[in-house]
Amino acid sequence: MSDRFNAAAHCLSENARLRPDKAALVMAGADGAATILTFAEADRAVRAIAAGLLALGLEPGARVMVRLGHEADYVLTYFAALAAGLVALPASPQLTPAEAAFLAADSGAAVIVAGADVVLDPEGVAGRIVLRPADIAALKAGPPLTAYADTAAEDPAILVYTSGTTSRPKGVRHAHRSVRxxxxxxxxxxxxxxxxxxxxxxxxxxxxxxxxxxxxxxxxxxxxxxxxxxxxxxxxxxxxxxxxxxxxxxxxxxxxxxxxxxxxxxxxxxxxxxxxxxxxxxxxxxxxxxxxxxxxxxxxxxxxxxxxxxxxxxxxxxxxxxxxxxxxxxRRVAILPTEGPPEPLPSGEVGLLAVHRSEPGLMLDYWNRPDEDAAVTRGAWFTGGDLARFDADGYLWFHGRNDDLMNALGYRVSPSEVEAVLARHPDVAEVGVAELAVRADLNVIAAFVVAKPGTAPEPASLMAFCGQHLAAYKCPREIRFLDALPRTPNGKVQRRRLGQG
Known part of the structure; x- marks a missing residue:
């Protein structure tokens, strides 16, 4: 029999039995007020929402996209999807309607759970079940599942979207075992x-x-x-x-x-x-x-x-x-050569940071992106694009990226995604996006723009345009104008030169 494991049960079932009255989740306010859920209350609420989701006729593995605010129901709905044998897709209420519609379409989400003030794109929700906070409250009040779903450790549980090297985010699919x-x-x-x-x-x-x-x-x-x-x-x-x-x-x-x-x-x-x-x-x-x-x-x-x-x-x-x-x-972690056979390098040598595919915390795959899976696979190793080395004591030291992905407040952001938005602005002829060091310890996303002849776009207007089409954390913090973008002999924009100012 396959390894049976449910991530939500792992986090809640025994706690509800052993420490039912202990505070599980405290939502704290600025004025000293706090809303407290005990483990018994969290366990029951999760199983009740899970029962309600299954009552909608969802099949095992169906995706449930969560776009609630920063509140207890976000946590409960997320774990309820896992408890029901469904797949939780945590998403931001900051996303624009178009960004959220892409995630819903790409994931094939069956359900979208959205905050009361979250604006949904009509085409993006067509054919999908939409639940608002009042609906979740009703599910919580209903009868709970008597038991967590009997899932295998390898069954999909979580789908998170992250920026890739293309202009669209890609889904990262995790199994229940990832929690273990x-x-x-x-x-x-x-x-x-x-x-x-x-x-x-x-x-x-x-x-x-x-x-x-x-x-x-x-x-x-x-x-x-x-x-x-x-x-x-x-x-x-x-x-x-x-x-x-x-x-x-x-x-x-x-x-x-x-x-x-x-x-x-x-x-x-x-x-x-x-x-x-x-x-x-x-x-x-x-x-x-x-x-x-x-x-x-x-x-x-x-x-x-x-x-x-x-x-x-x-x-x-x-x-x-x-x-x-x-x-x-x-953990099995190694440094691999950027080219050639995937044989781990000795300490002191710089190469691609890699994690062995036997690692239980590693993703299942990129959702419907076999080309992306192939790009990060080196034999029995997963490589995420970081260049690094280990010193003689086993400590890791970074040497940049092997690709152009940026880090914005802890989120990975694809420059292609930001460039694709700015390229649609009527005054922009060309654009390149890169990380720019504004202090020794602070990098920001910067857009380097070649304006169309006869136009003089203002940085504020370009930033506002980005804000209409991108989540806030993806938007450039600085706009610089150039006469031309630096390119390779083959015509590819040299983003690393842009980031050097």
């Missing part, structure tokens, strides 16, 4: 046990938040705390103190803002053991500044949509400033 595959990070990056309180600063449409902020605490029987108030960086120390957070998770740029705007000394951070960070590289000077201000360590991890985090520092892996750490014990 997160276990090495609990001890070796997060230092997470059932006694912990995890406060995550991210929003729920991001896999960093759904994974580290909720899935990991629940898998360990710990409490997850999310904040749903105004995004003021000065508030985070107060939230850490108020909720007794033992672990705080954020991106490096937020740690920097907290140090700049918050009064750290005014709050009791004694319960906080450490902070964790991912999504962006952690500058050595920011690490030093945080440890100086708080006396607490900061543990970095490297991850991606295809495998979550697999290299980190942490309680068992000492911090080495400038490096994201070492592969977590049990």
């Amino acid at each position: 595959g997160r276990a090495p990070m609990h001890a070796h990056w997060l230092g997470l046990t059932e006694t912990d309180v995890m406060l995550h600063a991210g929003t729920l449409n991001w896999t960093y938040t759904l994974g580290v902020g909720v899935t990991d605490p629940w898998a360990c029987g710990a409490t997850a705390v999310l904040y749903d108030g105004p995004r003021d960086p000065a508030l985070w120390p107060a939230l850490i103190a108020r909720h007794g957070a033992t672990i705080f998770a954020a991106v490096p740029s937020l740690y920097r803002q907290i140090l700049k705007y918050a009064d750290m000394a005014a709050h009791d951070l004694s319960r906080l053991r450490h902070g964790v960070t991912a999504g962006e590289a952690l500058p050595a000077e920011l690490l030093a500044a945080w440890e100086s201000a708080t006396g607490k360590p900061l543990y970095e991890a490297l991850g991606m949509s295809e495998i979550s985090t697999y290299v980190s520092s942490g309680p068992t892996i000492p911090v080495r400033p400038g490096s994201p750490g070492r592969p977590q014990p049990g």
Whole structure:
């Protein structure tokens, strides 16, 4: 018989039995108010929504696209899809109607669960079931499933979209086993046990938040705390103190803002053991500044949509400033030559960072993209495009990308996607998009535009145009005008030269 495993049951079933009255999810507000769900309440709500989804006549593996706001129902609906043997597709309410319509069409989503104020493209929802918050409330009030779906560990559970090298996002399909595959990070990056309180600063449409902020605490029987108030960086120390957070998770740029705007000394951070960070590289000077201000360590991890985090520092892996750490014990990670046979290189040599395909946290595949699967496959290895080397002690050091993907606030963004939008502007003749360093520790998305003859577009108007067609995190933060784009002899835009200013 195949390995049976349901990711939602793994996170909720035993917790509901062993610690039913313990706080599972705390949605904290800025004014001190908080909404608390116990494990028993979360378990029942998830099974009730799951029963309601199945009552719609959905087949196993049907995709459920979630576009709710930053609220408990996002979490419950996401886990309900898994509990029912369906596939959860977490998406952002920031997406434009056209972007969301593409995801719905590409994924073949059967259901779209959308917030009350989320505008849906009529063509994008045609033939699909649309559920709004009132519908989810009704499902929660209904009878729950008596048991979680009897899924195989290899059955698809999650479909997340990430930027590829093309102008359209691609779906990354994960199995139920991917949740079990997160276990090495609990001890070796997060230092997470059932006694912990995890406060995550991210929003729920991001896999960093759904994974580290909720899935990991629940898998360990710990409490997850999310904040749903105004995004003021000065508030985070107060939230850490108020909720007794033992672990705080954020991106490096937020740690920097907290140090700049918050009064750290005014709050009791004694319960906080450490902070964790991912999504962006952690500058050595920011690490030093945080440890100086708080006396607490900061543990970095490297991850991606295809495998979550697999290299980190942490309680068992000492911090080495400038490096994201070492592969977590049990992970098979190697550096491969960029060309030729996929034989791991010795320490000190730069090549493609690769993860062995036996890794349980690795994705199943790219959804309906066999060409993309082939592009990242090197024998028995998955390669994500990062160039790196290992030092003699096994620490990883980055040497850039082997492709043009950009990192915007922790999200991977394809320059082709941004270029395709700007190219539609009536005043734009040509455009190239690349990451641009505006400070030693800060890169932003920049668009380099060749204007059509006789036009003089304003940067603000081009940025506004992008805002109409792209989620906010994909939009350029800087527009520069050029007489011509740098190109190779074959006519290809040299994005790396653009990014050098």
